[in-house]
Amino acid sequence: MHEMSIALSIVEAIESKAREEGAGSISGIELVIGKLAGIEPESLKFCFSAAAKGTLAEEALLNIEEPEGVGECGECGRRFPVSFYYAECPDCRSLRVKIVSGEEFLIQSITIEDQEGE
Amino acid sequence: MCDTCGCSTEGGAVLRKPGESDYHVHVTESSHGDSHHHQGDAHDHGHTHEHGHHHHERKSRTIALEQDVLQKNNLLAERNRGYFEARNIYALNFLSSPGSGKTSLLEKIIPALQKNVPVAVIEGDQQTTNDAERIQALGVPVIQINTGSGCHLDALMVNSAVKELELKDNSLLCIENVGNLVCPAMFDLGEALKVVIISVTEGDDKPLKYPTMFHEADICILNKIDLLPYVDFDVRQCRENAMRVNHHLEWFEVSAKTGEGLGVLQEWIENKLKKR
Structure with a gap:
């Protein structure tokens, strides 16, 4: 389940960027996850909702592009x-x-x- | 709260030393002394889209990051790598599923290797210092990383562990990862080479079932070959499968139990150490 630690690192990276920009919240995230990247998008989405609780990204919609x-x-x-x-x-x-x-x-x-x- | 030291750390990895029950260090961001403001600093803000002067409306804008998700780990791994290079420390990352004989293999090759080069070991497991105790019995410096719920070692854990180990210049550092053929493949620790170990009690199709790990590895060691007469394991097929996934793999066949094949492996590692 490395998706959980990855979800946490995504939240950390985007929160830090959003704060730098003075944002009130993050409403959307565009990820690119290649089909060979070793990440299960569904598992990542599941972990992301847990990882984002109580952060600026709590309401964010994850949009994942999956290049072949x-x-x-x-x-x-x-x-x-x-x-x-x-x-x-x-x-x-x-x-x-x-x-x-x-x-x-x-x-x-x-x-x-x-x-x-x- | 941490049960052992009473600090406020929730979960996370902990460093331990065998035989020192009160030694207990949490792996935290601050332990590597870097505030990590790397995110996005390569990008200017030219991509933002302002929408004029709507004072009482919420404004929405899209900001480009184009940042590798694993950037933080990768940057720290490169720092580890730079430290190892500067001190001429050769780091090997040992990876396998649980029970394929990583620790037994280290117990056998370290005594032979340390005649010519100082060796130190970082042990990774979810819990216990059992493996570190086995390595300590060889008389080499060792530290245990307990990952708690974590399924892999990362560069921050290794960075913290290295600070607690007294590494010698011109030495060999063996990092035994958490037993897992999936997750550790994604996390660079700063090692020179990744070593994947499989044993003949597993299936000979393992390289095809877990291709990411075999694709990332530099060396593949087939262990427990003394058991070949008792199991249905096709060595030729397994090697072929591994080579299909990664045609650069160096292949070794050994028995940590009987010592068969370990001389060849030792010689190969010693040659690498000479060439660095």
Whole structure:
């Protein structure tokens, strides 16, 4: 369950950014979690709601973009979709496949609400 | 509140030393003396969208972060790595599921290795100092990290533990992670190499079932090969599976019990130490 410690670190990072901006609350969070990043988005959402309790991000909606895994063959250079690390090139059957996309794990942006009455 | 020292810390990791029941250090942010204002400092505020002068309305704006979620851990891991490099300390992160023989392997290779290089150990477990006691019996400096509910070691825990260990220059640091083939793969500790251990009492498809760990590792050690006559474990198949996930893996076959294969492993580590 490393999703819990990850949820906590996301809350910490976005709260610190929101405070820097003088925000009253955080209403939205855009995350990018590649399909090969080793994170279960559903599990992260579940943990996030617990991790965000009592913080500026308590009401925030999580929006998760999940880029597909893409591999590049080290022999013939072909690019193709991969869902595992042990992908095989569909053309030349080589196992020397480099992952070029799908491992992203980013906080893309946050949407903040200014404090009321300003 | 912490039951042992009565401080206000809730949960979290604790450092312990075998045989010193009153030694008890909480791993906290302040223990590494950095206020960590790194977040977002690489980005200016050019992405914000102001909406004019609506004085009594709540204003909504989107702020770009484009920040790696694991940035904080990764930055601290790099600090650990820099410290190790400066003092020429070679750190190995040992990873496996529980019961594959990480501690037994360390008990066997450390006495041989420490003839040529000083060795220290960081032990990670949810609870107990059992493993640290086994390592202490070898006469090497050791500290136990109890992660409590945590399923992995992180760079902050290692940073705190390193400060409590008297590490020598030009030494070898073995970090035994929490027994878990999933979560520890994501957390860089600042090690030079990740070592994954599997044993022949597990399935030979383990590298395919837990590919992230094998993908991240630099070395794979197959342990308990003395038991091969009694189990249905296909070594060739397992090695092939591991290589499919990560064709850069260095592969070793050993028995921590009988000592078979440990000479080759020891020689490989010693060569790495010479080349650093």
